[in-house]
Amino acid sequence: MSEALKQSPASSRSTPQKTPADASETVPRSDWSESEARALYDLPFPELLFRAQSVHRQNFAPDVIETATLLSIKTGGCPEDCGYCSQSAHYKTGVKATKLMEVERVVAEAARAKAGGATRFCMGAAWRSPKDRDLETVCAMIEGVRGLGLETCVTLGMLTPAQVERLGDAGLDYYNHNIDTSRAFYPEIITTRTMDDRLETLDHVRRGGIKLCAGGIVGMGETVEDRIAMLVILSGLDPHPESVPLNMWNAIAGTPVIDKAEPADAIAFVRLVALARILMPKSVVRLSAGRDGMSDETQALCFLAGANSIFTGDVLLTTGNPDRDRDGKLLHKLGLKTAALRPQLPQESCGCH
Ligand code: SAM
Ligand code: DTB
Numbered sequence: 001m002s003e004a005l006k007q008s009p010a011s012s013r014s015t016p017q018k019t020p021a022d023a024s025e026t027v028p029r030s031d032w033s034e035s036e037a038r039a040l041y042d043l044p045f046p047e048l049l050f051r052a053q054s055v056h057r058q059n060f061a062p063d064v065i066e067t068a069t070l071l072s073i074k075t076g077g078c079p080e081d082c083g084y085c086s087q088s089a090h091y092k093t094g095v096k097a098t099k100l101m102e103v104e105r106v107v108a109e110a111a112r113a114k115a116g117g118a119t120r121f122c123m124g125a126a127w128r129s130p131k132d133r134d135l136e137t138v139c140a141m142i143e144g145v146r147g148l149g150l151e152t153c154v155t156l157g158m159l160t161p162a163q164v165e166r167l168g169d170a171g172l173d174y175y176n177h178n179i180d181t182s183r184a185f186y187p188e189i190i191t192t193r194t195m196d197d198r199l200e201t202l203d204h205v206r207r208g209g210i211k212l213c214a215g216g217i218v219g220m221g222e223t224v225e226d227r228i229a230m231l232v233i234l235s236g237l238d239p240h241p242e243s244v245p246l247n248m249w250n251a252i253a254g255t256p257v258i259d260k261a262e263p264a265d266a267i268a269f270v271r272l273v274a275l276a277r278i279l280m281p282k283s284v285v286r287l288s289a290g291r292d293g294m295s296d297e298t299q300a301l302c303f304l305a306g307a308n309s310i311f312t313g314d315v316l317l318t319t320g321n322p323d324r325d326r327d328g329k330l331l332h333k334l335g336l337k338t339a340a341l342r343p344q345l346p347q348e349s350c351g352c353h
């Protein structure tokens with residue numbers, strides 16, 4: 001008999017003895033330790049999913065998925081050396097560098113995304129940080145996209161407090177800035193900036209009153225400990241990011257990560273989604289890059305574990321995403337509907353009283 005099939009006494013594993021839907025698990029905490037997070041991650045799978053789903057239901061409608069559509073407004077030629085990215089000028093990935101798009105074209109793309117059902121439009125630029133002249137153009141894009149009644153998100157690299165203020169004046173709703181991985185693994189992936197640089201921009205954005213979208217990537221050769229440590233850093237932000245994108249690395253030939261990458265096992269990925277849901281109970285958890293290579297069943301488990309947002313449209317920035325037809329069929333099969341989700345700030349009631 002294999003080791004996995006041997007019976008073990010119920011007491012052989014230390015399962016935290018709380019009721020699964022313990023209300024204390026839905027009050028956002030910013031002091032989770034790595035050992036607490038690891039104990040949750042290692043729970044028997046049904047127990048972990050039950051807890052995550054219980055937390056999810058106390059904070060969100062269980063059948064609603066938020067949809068955002070991405071557009072690369074300035075592609076490639078980036079001076080940063082992020083070892084996973086198709087857009088870094090350091091690697092030969094076949095991605096052609098472009099200039100910043102024209103405002104009218106961006107607004108037209110946003111209108112198409114809205115017609116396709118998206119409630120948020122996210123614009124990404126391959127910059128280390130924006131030049132002030134380019135920021136003015138991005139502000140015009142934000143104003144145009146807002147004018148269509150869409151939520152806006154941009155991801156432009158590192159920002160100064162003055163740049164955050166300018167984006168806030170333009171009416172920006174969310175700023176995406178990922179920490180990507182753990183503090184220990186970070187220098188193996190990126191050398192042109194540090195984790196602290198990333199955290200500093202997140203702090204500027206938070207202080208500037210713009211909602212935070214911050215997450216990371218799995219499947220770049222990091223350990224399970226690195227993945228958990230990444231979530232612990234995110235859950236240490238006070239308040240938590242309103243949006244937490246979890247990306248499965250979309251393999252890019254020509255990047256250094258291709259030599260060390262190991263795709264995350266689907267169950268390990270679902271465990272991570274569940275952990276994100278429990279550590280950050282009121283944050284919207286987005287099942288981001290990597291869905292193209294995921295089965296319907298894996299995605300369904302991710303939704304059960306507490307993911308409640310996806311990118312829609314057949315391209316992300318430079319890589320593929322399931323088309324609207326496949327997503328429509330999947331959501332229909334699962335009986336899920338799409339709608340904007342209002343982030344619940346920590347001081348607000350969870351709505352369960
Ligand atoms: N240059 C800006 C920055 O780095 O913040 C914005 C664009 S950058 C492409 C946005 C995020 O996309 C990265 O922080 C990373 O987490 C994610 N990303 C980039 N390439 C990816 C890939 N191949 N697979 C999954 N996620 C990726
Ligand atoms: C995020 O966490 N994922 C998105 C968005 N934020 C900007 C980007 C995914 C990029 C996937 C690789 C590509 O398409 O180039």
Ligand code: SF4
Nearest residue numbers: 078080082085088126
């Ligand atoms: Fe540039 Fe962003 Fe890609 Fe890094 S992740 S190379 S900063 S576009």
